[in-house]
Amino acid sequence: MSKITVTRLYKEDINTFLPLVQELMEHTVEENLLKVRFTEMFEHRYQCRGIYIEGELAGVFGLWFAVRHYAGKTCEVDHVYIKPEFRNRGLGKQVFQWIYDYARAEGCETSELNTYVHNFPSHKFYMNENYVIKGYHFLKKL
Numbered sequence: 001m002s003k004i005t006v007t008r009l010y011k012e013d014i015n016t017f018l019p020l021v022q023e024l025m026e027h028t029v030e031e032n033l034l035k036v037r038f039t040e041m042f043e044h045r046y047q048c049r050g051i052y053i054e055g056e057l058a059g060v061f062g063l064w065f066a067v068r069h070y071a072g073k074t075c076e077v078d079h080v081y082i083k084p085e086f087r088n089r090g091l092g093k094q095v096f097q098w099i100y101d102y103a104r105a106e107g108c109e110t111s112e113l114n115t116y117v118h119n120f121p122s123h124k125f126y127m128n129e130n131y132v133i134k135g136y137h138f139l140k141k142l
Contacts, residue, residue, distance in 0.1 A: 001090040002053045006098050009048040011039050020060040024081040058086040075103035077113040
């Protein structure tokens with residue numbers, strides 16, 4: 001099992017992490033619009049992290065921090081993506097242990113996330129991490 005290094009990425013690093021987010025999203029959002037959105041996200045309670053193995057970017061994820069009436073202070077994990085050539089090596093477990101440790105240090109009581117309905121491997125992974133399905137995520141274009 002390779003040891004990971006988790007590094008904070010900033011809006012200036014957008015060209016580093018954006019291609020990985022686009023892979024996760026299957027390029028459903030135009031690149032320039034994604035750049036605008038990520039620039040704005042950094043102005044809120046959002047952090048981006050790169051997952052590195054021996055100096056090579058192997059994946060990316062985001063974190064949102066909030067206080068919710070049903071969950072207390074929470075860390076919402078967003079757009080977790082590990083490049084295919086780095087999968088099935090135990091990196092996900094390492095990444096999520098890093099997230100739990102970091103979130104606890106930030107005073108979080110809970111961790112939550114959304115995942116695409118068709119991403120069955122992620123469902124299995126998150127359930128093995130003791131996440132429970134608490135509802136459905138609805139989206140309406142305005």
